[in-house]
Amino acid sequence: MSTTPEKQRARRDRRRAYALVAPAALWTLCFFLLPTLAIFRLSFFEKTGGTLAETPSLANYERFFEQSYFIESLWTTVGLTAIVFVLSLLLAYPLAALIAFRVPQKLQRLCLMLAVLPFWTSYVVRSYAWLLVLAPNGVVNTTLLRMGLLSEPLTLSFTQGATVVGFVHFFTMLATLTIYAALVRIDRRLLLAARDLGASGWQVFTRIVLPLSMPGLAAGAFLIVVFTVGDYITPQILGGNNDLVLPQTIIMQIQRRADIHMAATLSVFMMLVVGLAYLALARRLTVDRS
């Protein structure tokens, strides 16, 4: 087999490319893919006393389905995610549309920047800040009492409602960004054309704007699911100790029970929820790279 200089160059080229990619790929393989697989593996080994069970079994999964405590946290997670998902998109879509279609072009960037600035509050700090707002003697209760709308303070903090507020606040900012990005790319002439052809405002929205903004909507939606399902902080700080979600039970297994096997099993369920959401949204997630 003779090697022409061209072939040699192509091979050298390829070797160079692999060498450049290798450090990042190895890091992800070693510290992400391998650990994720290790979670799956560990979920099949029951913790027995101080040592690892010798043979793989479904014991952890049996425990998951036997103890209402675990199953309930799964359903709480799913329910919470559904509520947060719907409310966030219902708030973010109008806000993004308002900025994209009603705010003058020159001010849009500023408006968007202002809308997402508090996004950069650390999530521990953000949840604490909501605690301040929702406390029995916090800003909301004090204001409502002073306005005479309430006779005694409402219990707002340490409820699932508070968790929902904390999440929705965060995701409204996030989804506004992704939806706005999709909305500004829509060709305005399409909207005018539809109007000229006799479409009502509602028809323009459902037939043109909504379908064309779907990639942004789906991207926002997916991020909402990933973060809501996986966040420990927001429910822990704002929700108090009732209606525990999966991340809370996972941390509890690690910290109080030192049972990383059960934590791994619960993590598998968490990945399952995110995986299902991904499958549901995958078709709409195809974002063109142009």
Place this chain on the structure above:
Amino acid sequence: MTRTGLGQTALTVAALTLAFVFIYLPVGTLLLFSLHDGRVPVPPFEGPTLEWYGRVLSDDRIVEATGQSVLVGVVSALISVSLAFLAGWGLARHRIPGKRLIEALLLMPLAVSFLIVGVGLLVAFGSVIPKSVGFIIIGHVVLNLPLAFAILYVQFDATQGRLEQAARDLGAREWQVFTRVTLPLMRVPVIAALALCFTFSWDEFIVAFLLTGFDPTLPVVIWGLLRTGLDPQTNAAGTLVFLVSIMTFLAVELAVFRKRKP
């Protein structure tokens, strides 16, 4: 402007105001009551006083944690951006088999909750790597790498490739091509990626919480402060954390914005 136009403008302004009140309510409250002259940060507001900031800045635990957070942020940002830069450069300039697969691998951590990354590292390496700042850095690079890669990868375009080739044809060595052509052309996205990675790491809690040893980062220490309930000192610490993130973000925004405007 027509009457309906005016009405519409008023409506837009009203709706935006309402949205902004919701968005800024927590941060505004946090900031205001960090200046509160009283033991509990709730209305009615009294003050202002800088007492709580003074206490935060003289609290050894917070000051030490700030040092740890800066260390973790800077090192993890440098590692993530370097790795992402090399990978993006390699994938953008060469056609190699398995390109799609490598892209997917590098972006995969984005689709997984941070908690999983933390638990995974504990499960796989918990008995080998001691819980420490180094372990947190490893975790934060996992979180930041896909982000930095996503930002940098799209910035390597064909025009740059031709400039690199021209430099090579003119006799530049590989390292000269890199330092004189590639890196200067990528300066802005590299700075943006570094800043973004730093803020992410600076704010990150759960991975740091799971992998920390005796030297926790700032979010973990603030988490500890929350156990004492509402406290103006926590407000002050939280406000400072927020200001660092915002300043990093604004600095980048300005740098990138100025670059775009000729």
